[in-house]
Amino acid sequence: MKKLSAVLLVLSVCFGCLLVGRPASAADATVTYVGNAGFLVTVGSQKVLIDAMFGGFPGGYRLPANVEQAIASAQPPFDGVDLILVTHDHADHFSASMVRRHMEANPGAILVAGPQVAGQLSDFGARVATLTATAGKAATTTQNEIRVLAIYLSHGVFPAREPEIVNYGYLITIGDVSFFHTGDIDPVTIGIETFRGYGLASQGIDFAFVPHFLLGGRSADPGLVAAIGATYVVAAHYEYTMLPLMRTAILKAYPTAVVFENDKELDRWTMP
Numbered sequence: 236m237k238k239l240s241a242v243l244l245v246l247s248v249c250f251g252c253l254l255v256g257r258p259a260s261a262a263d264a265t266v267t268y269v270g271n272a273g274f275l276v277t278v279g280s281q282k283v284l285i286d287a288m289f290g291g292f293p294g295g296y297r298l299p300a301n302v303e304q305a306i307a308s309a310q311p312p313f314d315g316v317d318l319i320l321v322t323h324d325h326a327d328h329f330s331a332s333m334v335r336r337h338m339e340a341n342p343g344a345i346l347v348a349g350p351q352v353a354g355q356l357s358d359f360g361a362r363v364a365t366l367t368a369t370a371g372k373a374a375t376t377t378q379n380e381i382r383v384l385a386i387y388l389s390h391g392v393f394p395a396r397e398p399e400i401v402n403y404g405y406l407i408t409i410g411d412v413s414f415f416h417t418g419d420i421d422p423v424t425i426g427i428e429t430f431r432g433y434g435l436a437s438q439g440i441d442f443a444f445v446p447h448f449l450l451g452g453r454s455a456d457p458g459l460v461a462a463i464g465a466t467y468v469v470a471a472h473y474e475y476t477m478l479p480l481m482r483t484a485i486l487k488a489y490p491t492a493v494v495f496e497n498d499k500e501l502d503r504w505t506m507p
């Protein structure tokens with residue numbers, strides 16, 4: 236048993252060397268799974284957090300304590316984050332208090348979001364960029380040399396007396412790398428024409444974060460995924476979904492898809 240654990244230790248140390256010791260070139264793009272629909276994207280020396288700071292719904296999934304602590308206090312791997320993006324104001328995507336803590340710990344971080352999210356942190360002044368996108372009309376900003384295009388993508392129909400929670404999909408461009416995050420989308424309300432209307436498929440998107448149930452299983456929507464037209468799809472929204480994660484079906488439909496394990500936060504994928 237002792238020998239085995241020694242071997243395992245050596246293996247894991249070497250594995251760590253490979254991951255940590257590899258110098259990042261400017262073109263390296265790495266995705267770190269944070270939790271649910273939250274990711275850290277690193278391109279060269281630049282870092283973007285998207286939907287990665289959230290408290291979740293009562294009784295549901297929460298970020299592991301060590302991850303929550305690291306992200307709120309801007310400790311590695313969440314140090315030096317340049318941009319924070321939030322798709323919409325739902326508890327499984329956004330916690331104003333956690334974003335606040337991160338921004339206080341990391342004075343270089345800029346928040347980009349729609350009014351419902353940005354309005355909760357407006358006291359940060361110029362460190363908050365509010366984008367207002369409406370149906371068919373995108374909004375854009377460039378912050379810390381990162382270009383963000385926000386497009387309004389309906390979250391679905393809300394009950395008559397409830398305000399709509401406005402969801403934005405984001406196209407992010409850093410140097411020659413671009414990626415897309417849908418946020419929470421209701422394909423029935425949106426329709427593929429909406430995606431086609433923005434001409435996403437002609438923009439050479441490198442990778443796109445898409446809710447897992449649109450990639451595989453009975454709600455899969457290959458037309459929508461084609462309309463985004465990314466080279467790689469990354470399954471997202473691992474928690475709080477009624478439909479199970481259909482890993483095999485996703486990989487059958489998209490052999491190069493990136494499918495994380497929902498309980499392996501901080502796992503990473505580097506774009507080939």
Ligand SMILES: [Zn+2]
Pocket residue numbers: 323325390419
């Ligand atoms: Zn939502």
